[in-house]
Amino acid sequence: MRNRNTTVKAKKRLGQHFLNNQAIAQDIAEAVLTPDAHVLEIGPGMGVLTQYLLQRKFPQFAVIELDEESVEYLQTHYPELGNNLIHGDFLQYPLSNFHEGPKVIVGNFPYNISSQILFKVLDEKETVVELVGMFQKEVAERVCARSGNKQYGILSVLLQAFYDTEYLFTVGEHEFTPPPQVKSAVIRLTRNFDKKLSCDEKTFRTVVKTAFNYRRKTLRNALQSLPFDPSFVETEPGNTSQITSHKSQITNHKSQVTSHKSQITSHKSQITSHKSQITNHKSQVTNPISTAKIQHGECCGDF
Numbered sequence: 354m355r356n357r358n359t360t361v362k363a364k365k366r367l368g369q370h371f372l373n374n375q376a377i378a379q380d381i382a383e384a385v386l387t388p389d390a391h392v393l394e395i396g397p398g399m400g401v402l403t404q405y406l407l408q409r410k411f412p413q414f415a416v417i418e419l420d421e422e423s424v425e426y427l428q429t430h431y432p433e434l435g436n437n438l439i440h441g442d443f444l445q446y447p448l449s450n451f452h453e454g455p456k457v458i459v460g461n462f463p464y465n466i467s468s469q470i471l472f473k474v475l476d477e478k479e480t481v482v483e484l485v486g487m488f489q490k491e492v493a494e495r496v497c498a499r500s501g502n503k504q505y506g507i508l509s510v511l512l513q514a515f516y517d518t519e520y521l522f523t524v525g526e527h528e529f530t531p532p533p534q535v536k537s538a539v540i541r542l543t544r545n546f547d548k549k550l551s552c553d554e555k556t557f558r559t560v561v562k563t564a565f566n567y568r569r570k571t572l573r574n575a576l577q578s579l580p581f582d583p584s585f586v587e588t589e590p591g592n593t594s595q596i597t598s599h600k601s602q603i604t605n606h607k608s609q610v611t612s613h614k615s616q617i618t619s620h621k622s623q624i625t626s627h628k629s630q631i632t633n634h635k636s637q638v639t640n641p642i643s644t645a646k647i648q649h650g651e652c653c654g655d656f
Contacts, residue, residue: 361399361426363531367419368465370529371398372487377524378402381539382409384485384521385459391452395443395460395470395486398423400431402461407433415451417443444469448477456480461487464533468492471508474542478515484542485521493520493538510561514550516542 363369372378382405385392391413397403403416415437418424424440431438439446444466448456458481462470467488474481488496491504496512497520498504512518524537550557 361420361423364420366465368463369396369398369420370461370464370531370533372401372461372524372528373530374524374528375401377528377539379405380522381459381461381485381487382406384539384541385409385457385483386541386543387455387457387483390457390483391455392457392459393417393448393451395458396420396463397427398461400427402459403427403431403434406459407431413437413452415439417441417446419443444473448480452480454480455482457483457485459485464489468508471496471512475511475515478544482544484516485539487524487537487539489533490523490536490538493540496540496542507561511558512542514557515544515548517545518542 361371363371378401381402385406390411392406392409392411392415394403394406394414394416397416397418398420406414416427416434417439418427419440419442421440424438427434427438439451458470458474470486474484492508495504495506495508497518498506498509519541521539521541524539526532526534526536529537
């Protein structure tokens, strides 16, 4: 029997946090920029985003939901979905079953599989031309981080090698039921087919993951465990002379510092010597006075 309830109970094991702000749901739906897009929504829950995606009248639109209770709810409240309501696991679902050509992924993504969703998008990058979705704010910031930022990491490098990433807006905890313990954010990934790798993708992924797993090591040392020729990690030719120059400057600075330390030690020794001389002078001044007093006392004693 279909679930006629007006709500679906959020399940922690599925990482469900249902968006309850209609305006934010509409903003997410309108953030899809691909013209004539074939759109697949992941984890629609109770359809707060689904309703606005349906209004966009895309050439093809479907939703995929793992939670059986949510599937029953959607069948009842969004009968127009029909066969475009897929009961299944997105991570196991062949995207070619949805559409062979270019497609767009949208959703308020379950927090517990958000990174896995992104890695699947990477695997399907030749046909996934855009992604618009809600992630934990921390994950969203990592995806969009630029080089030099402390959040720049594996996801940043791998995704930005193929996609242009945009951080669209932040969403507070109170906009969900139940409210998560962290803030969320909506981002957009747009496939950039002009970006090309200078090596095969398998090598690229291996190097990136290994390098970031050993952040405290130099790149050359981090990659020593990989089956590459030592010359694989080379300094750019144009930078070699600069690096040599910098090393020379550093050596000179160290030498100057050592010289300054030696001068300071010498000055301290001179100061000590001067203090000793001053003490001697004071002693010499004090002794004649004491002698004079004694002699004066002896003279007085004769009277």
